[in-house]
Amino acid sequence: MQVYSAPKAIKENSDFTFCPGCDHGIAIKIIAHLIDELNLKENTVAIASSGCSVFLYNFLDIDCLESPHGRACAVATGVKRAHKAQGNNKFVFTYQGDGDFASIGLAESMHSALRGENITAICINNTNYGMTGGQLGPTTAMGQVTTTSQNGRNKEYHGFPIRTAEQIALCEGTSFSARVALYDIKNIINAKNIIKKAFEYQNQGLGFSFVEILSSCPTNWKLSPKDSHEKIKNELTQIFPLGIFKDIKND
Amino acid sequence: MSEKELLKGNIAIAKAALNCGCTCYFGYPITPQTEIGEYLSQKMQEKNLAYVCAESEIAAINMALGAASTGAKVMTSSSSCAVSLMQEAISYACSDELPIVVVNVMRAGPGQGYIFPSQGDYNQATIGGGNGDYHTIVLSPSNVQECIDLTYKAFHLAQKYRNPVILLADGLLGQMAEPAELTENPYPQIDNSSWRLDGANSRPSRNIHSLEPNQTKLNQHIINLYKKYELIEQNECDYEEYLCQDAQVIFVAFGSLSRHVKSVCNHYRKNGIKAGLFRPKSLYPFPYKKLNELSRKTPIFIDVEMNMGQMLKDIRLAILSNAKISFIGKPTGNWLREEEIINAADNIIKEYYASI
Ligand SMILES: Cc1ncc(C[n+]2csc(CCOP(=O)(O)OP(=O)(O)O)c2C)c(N)n1
Ligand code: SF4
Ligand SMILES: [Mg+2]
Numbered sequence: 001m002q003v004y005s006a007p008k009a010i011k012e013n014s015d016f017t018f019c020p021g022c023d024h025g026i027a028i029k030i031i032a033h034l035i036d037e038l039n040l041k042e043n044t045v046a047i048a049s050s051g052c053s054v055f056l057y058n059f060l061d062i063d064c065l066e067s068p069h070g071r072a073c074a075v076a077t078g079v080k081r082a083h084k085a086q087g088n089n090k091f092v093f094t095y096q097g098d099g100d101f102a103s104i105g106l107a108e109s110m111h112s113a114l115r116g117e118n119i120t121a122i123c124i125n126n127t128n129y130g131m132t133g134g135q136l137g138p139t140t141a142m143g144q145v146t147t148t149s150q151n152g153r154n155k156e157y158h159g160f161p162i163r164t165a166e167q168i169a170l171c172e173g174t175s176f177s178a179r180v181a182l183y184d185i186k187n188i189i190n191a192k193n194i195i196k197k198a199f200e201y202q203n204q205g206l207g208f209s210f211v212e213i214l215s216s217c218p219t220n221w222k223l224s225p226k227d228s229h230e231k232i233k234n235e236l237t238q239i240f241p242l243g244i245f246k247d248i249k250n251d
Numbered sequence: 252m253s254e255k256e257l258l259k260g261n262i263a264i265a266k267a268a269l270n271c272g273c274t275c276y277f278g279y280p281i282t283p284q285t286e287i288g289e290y291l292s293q294k295m296q297e298k299n300l301a302y303v304c305a306e307s308e309i310a311a312i313n314m315a316l317g318a319a320s321t322g323a324k325v326m327t328s329s330s331s332c333a334v335s336l337m338q339e340a341i342s343y344a345c346s347d348e349l350p351i352v353v354v355n356v357m358r359a360g361p362g363q364g365y366i367f368p369s370q371g372d373y374n375q376a377t378i379g380g381g382n383g384d385y386h387t388i389v390l391s392p393s394n395v396q397e398c399i400d401l402t403y404k405a406f407h408l409a410q411k412y413r414n415p416v417i418l419l420a421d422g423l424l425g426q427m428a429e430p431a432e433l434t435e436n437p438y439p440q441i442d443n444s445s446w447r448l449d450g451a452n453s454r455p456s457r458n459i460h461s462l463e464p465n466q467t468k469l470n471q472h473i474i475n476l477y478k479k480y481e482l483i484e485q486n487e488c489d490y491e492e493y494l495c496q497d498a499q500v501i502f503v504a505f506g507s508l509s510r511h512v513k514s515v516c517n518h519y520r521k522n523g524i525k526a527g528l529f530r531p532k533s534l535y536p537f538p539y540k541k542l543n544e545l546s547r548k549t550p551i552f553i554d555v556e557m558n559m560g561q562m563l564k565d566i567r568l569a570i571l572s573n574a575k576i577s578f579i580g581k582p583t584g585n586w587l588r589e590e591e592i593i594n595a596a597d598n599i600i601k602e603y604y605a606s607i
Binding site: 011041042043044045047048050054057060061062063064065066067071074075076077078079080081082083085086088090091107108109111115199 | 277303305313318347353451452
């Protein structure tokens, strides 16, 4: 009996290009499983962004378009609307980092939510600009040491981090906004169910759906993969609580 | 056949876009081009097409980037300082080989400048304000009829070469009304089924990206782009020659200003001086070869622009070194009047004949 197989939406022979222990891999695999389960492969255009997330198209065997840093939700808006104008309803999602979604691209992200753009945005929150070597970003926690906050983030110098999922939940056009983590099996299964819901809300035409994933960055955190997960479990979930912040069906 | 109607340049561009199958428009307001977006906002909604009042020009051009990846005919429009905001995505679109029509109805700069008419974005358009090795095709209309004709052409070239095309108009042209005919789009539909992103249905998945961590591949990609630009330079030079064949002096001007310069040529012809006008309609590719040919017979070239002489360097590159080249222009304000051009040109011509 076969108990496990790689998702069909993952390209064969794709090399793992993330750092060892990085949660990007788990997040992409969840997405690939959902593309299989919801039968989306032939009808999807994914938007990759600048950051460690850009290599999405190396893994997923679906149509992908790269976006300039921060503009993924605007690019996705163009893809979705252009297909609609041609009479086609395509499934469109973005895969972005926290810097991409909530710093350089905050305007594009929030306005897509406000417009109720019928797309899904997945944001990998690793509390730093990972690809450029771990600088202070919009989600860096108070006290957190990064290469540009070597004494730790403090409010006088750096101001405060953003709780993205809570902010997006405040936008009227948002159908669904949640935060999940991937530090153990239970959370991975939960993350998959949550992302599935976000995808389904797009399929049902309910508006902007959003999932923020608390994700490890062992390289820049200078922690082992295991300790990175401990950090998420014990520290980050205190600052960025897990849960659903908006569900249009329950509100 | 439709009849001539009184049309503003901005509206002519908007109507032509719709008429040749533009299904997506994204924009943010800025004078003197706002009527394009206002007109299309209504029409596109009526036809269930894609119109988004974008939150910024950065968002607008990135929406255009996404829309273009679907194979749709896509346009955004803006002006000068706001076109500056679009440069990053234009560079991406060149690398991604995505067809987007960008209309720039120029105002005066640098910075905010003002809504006065100007031709100050010649450099921004033809050299490009984005990073890396790339070119955008640049077309320059001189009257409202050409706003229609060159909009059709812009969409066609964008699709044909899978490259952004800039329609470089100016505030005067955008705002003035004159009779023009909304002709049929003369260009054929171009098949984009081999590259557009519409879901990997019964075909392998595709991806469009500019990032390329493999040095050899990145080099080859840029070399391939330049092979395409070479083709564009061979095939798409577009210009108007007015009384150039026997000319003793040739004025070079682009856009709506060239119409004053035409009257200046008529004035000189009446007074026994053989003057002609050379008007590039494609600013990239610039018609170097034709201008070079003309410089074999004509000794004086006078560049007339509403900027500080941005086209001069291209004219210098084109003409033979023994031909004389002068400049008449100012950065902004009322378009140079015929008398102003004639006064300045009289001196240039006199000086030249005194010197030989
Ligand atoms: C306009 C622009 N600015 C800066 C960069 C450099 N850059 C690339 S990725 C990145 C940070 C990405 O951080 P994040 O979005 O959090 O993604 P991560 O790498 O952490 O997954 C930066 C600053 C760029 N490519 N483009
Ligand atoms: S830098 Fe961080 S986020 Fe990027 S691949 Fe490495 S561990 Fe993952
Ligand atoms: Mg990050």
